[in-house]
Amino acid sequence: MATLSLQHIDKIYDNNVQAVYDFNLDVKDGELIVLVGPSGCGKSTTLRMVAGLEDISNGKLLLDGRDITQTPAKDRDMAMVFQSYALYGHMTIYENMAFSLTLRKENPNVIHKKVLAAAEVLGLTSQLNKKPAQLSGGQRQRVAMGRSIVRNPKVFLFDEPLSNLDAKLRGATRREILLLHKRLQATMLYVTHDQTEALTLADRIVCMSMGHVQQVGTPLELYDSPNNIFVASFIGLPPMNFFDVKVGEGKLEGKGFSVKLDAEEQKRLAAYKGKEITLGVRPEDIVEGPDIPALVTTNENLGMNTLVHGNITAPDAPAQKIVAKLKGWANYKNGDTVKFSFQRKHFFDKETTNAIRGEG
Amino acid sequence: MNQDERSISRDRMRYIKNSASSRLCYLAILFNVFYFVSICKSDVGVYYYNILIGGVILYNLFFMLAVFLASEGVKNYKRDYSFLLLALGVGQILRFFVIPMHAHSETTVVNGAETLVMRDGQFIRVAIYLAVSAVCLIAAALINLYKCRELSEHQKSLAAQTA
Numbered sequence: 444m445a446t447l448s449l450q451h452i453d454k455i456y457d458n459n460v461q462a463v464y465d466f467n468l469d470v471k472d473g474e475l476i477v478l479v480g481p482s483g484c485g486k487s488t489t490l491r492m493v494a495g496l497e498d499i500s501n502g503k504l505l506l507d508g509r510d511i512t513q514t515p516a517k518d519r520d521m522a523m524v525f526q527s528y529a530l531y532g533h534m535t536i537y538e539n540m541a542f543s544l545t546l547r548k549e550n551p552n553v554i555h556k557k558v559l560a561a562a563e564v565l566g567l568t569s570q571l572n573k574k575p576a577q578l579s580g581g582q583r584q585r586v587a588m589g590r591s592i593v594r595n596p597k598v599f600l601f602d603e604p605l606s607n608l609d610a611k612l613r614g615a616t617r618r619e620i621l622l623l624h625k626r627l628q629a630t631m632l633y634v635t636h637d638q639t640e641a642l643t644l645a646d647r648i649v650c651m652s653m654g655h656v657q658q659v660g661t662p663l664e665l666y667d668s669p670n671n672i673f674v675a676s677f678i679g680l681p682p683m684n685f686f687d688v689k690v691g692e693g694k695l696e697g698k699g700f701s702v703k704l705d706a707e708e709q710k711r712l713a714a715y716k717g718k719e720i721t722l723g724v725r726p727e728d729i730v731e732g733p734d735i736p737a738l739v740t741t742n743e744n745l746g747m748n749t750l751v752h753g754n755i756t757a758p759d760a761p762a763q764k765i766v767a768k769l770k771g772w773a774n775y776k777n778g779d780t781v782k783f784s785f786q787r788k789h790f791f792d793k794e795t796t797n798a799i800r801g802e803g
Numbered sequence: 804m805n806q807d808e809r810s811i812s813r814d815r816m817r818y819i820k821n822s823a824s825s826r827l828c829y830l831a832i833l834f835n836v837f838y839f840v841s842i843c844k845s846d847v848g849v850y851y852y853n854i855l856i857g858g859v860i861l862y863n864l865f866f867m868l869a870v871f872l873a874s875e876g877v878k879n880y881k882r883d884y885s886f887l888l889l890a891l892g893v894g895q896i897l898r899f900f901v902i903p904m905h906a907h908s909e910t911t912v913v914n915g916a917e918t919l920v921m922r923d924g925q926f927i928r929v930a931i932y933l934a935v936s937a938v939c940l941i942a943a944a945l946i947n948l949y950k951c952r953e954l955s956e957h958q959k960s961l962a963a964q965t966a
Binding site: 535537538551552555556558559571572 | 808811812814815817818819
């Protein structure tokens with residue numbers, strides 16, 4: 444397999460619209476990197492630049508240390524799996540999987556061995572004589588992956604491969620991709636806008652917004668220590684709650700509530716005393732407690748948890764929305780008053796939106 | 804080809820269609836069309852305007868449909884279609900004795916002049932068309948019979964392994 448290095452990569456289109464700004468990433472051998480972000484953030488453009496389907500405006504792309512910035516797509520030894528499967532409807536699954544090797548005029552017996560091996564890995568052996576139309580969406584996506592596997596490429600590229608599948612199938616196929624990655628130990632770049640896919644699949648996540656990389660790190664790093672408000676709000680479901688608060692003496696003063704700070708938190712916020720910051724709290728870090736009164740608007744029971752949506756009200760201030768993910772089954776009604784406490788807090792600079800990690 | 808490669812080639816037949824036989828069938832249809840067009844465009848007055856040409860037209864339609872049907876059959880390793888192709892192949896050889904042999908030795912009156920119905924050049928051409936068509940059909944049939952036997956043996960060995 445291979446290492447991949449993206450160095451100071453920009454994408455500027457002919458109409459001077461810049462889609463990607465100074466993208467830097469070193470992908471280790473066998474690593475699964477997930478590029479995640481909202482629509483239009485530049486993640487697919489980055490992937491297409493790696494694949495060679497888009498020109499790289501500035502910067503360098505290295506595969507195993509070799510500069511492939513100007514190398515045509517067909518010579519890059521990468522395989523791409525698309526959202527739309529891109530299978531040939533008139534060919535059988537076997538023929539679809541063998542197609543790229545047939546074009547390369549490989550020995551038919553070698554092709555046969557490779558196709559059967561890939562079909563075995565993907566559980567498609569019994570489907571090889573069928574046409575794509577006879578398969579489910581998940582199976583078709585597996586065929587698309589099989590077509591990549593038979594080529595034995597250095598890098599696998601996935602462009603939102605699960606977006607066309609329903610929720611149940613998406614979960615199953617996601618697990619299959621994970622197993623496939625473990626089995627092949629292949630270097631993979633995976634693009635998605637679904638943060639669940641990113642968190643479950645990735646060795647490392649690249650979170651992007653507006654063409655800029657916001658944070659690169661393990662799923663836990665992005666979840667636990669988001670770099671800024673964008674990452675904090677994008678990773679996690681339901682998204683993090685944000686409140687404008689003022690740093691007081693040993694406490695944070697919000698509109699309609701105040702929260703005590705422990706010694707470590709006070710130390711982190713020492714430079715912000717008397718200033719306004721943004722407080723972030725994940726819904727799962729909110730418990731029922733004495734600190735923050737809120738008026739319940741909706742109560743969603745999910746079985747294991749209950750999502751309680753409410754408003755924190757204060758005189759002379761608009762209501763602030765809060766979502767809590769409480770353990771167990773709760774039965775709050777619209778208009779009930781509930782009191783919450785925050786267990787774990789994230790602090791962000793109000794001006795830069797960057798996380799406040801320490802003094803200064 | 805060693806034993807392993809032969810085994811893989813046989814196994815491929817489970818997923819790859821018998822395109823060789825199928826393509827030979829299409830070729831046979833094509834040469835049959837050449838033959839028929841060559842006869843029909845002959846400028847020999849009313850020589851061919853008899854009940855025989857009606858039969859020939861009907862047989863051509865039957866031939867093309869039957870060969871096309873058989874081409875789909877052999878494509879999927881259906882053994883019985885080989886016998887249909889063999890019969891049609893022999894039929895192509897026999898057709899040589901229906902029109903070409905007679906027309907080559909007969910004369911007819913065109914614009915008041917006695918003319919050979921089929922000159923040597925046309926005679927050789929139609930003979931080649933029919934011969935190629937027949938060879939294609941017989942080859943398609945034999946290839947299919949061979950492949951069907953190979954596939955059948957392979958499937959039996961796979962079944963034995965599974966059991």
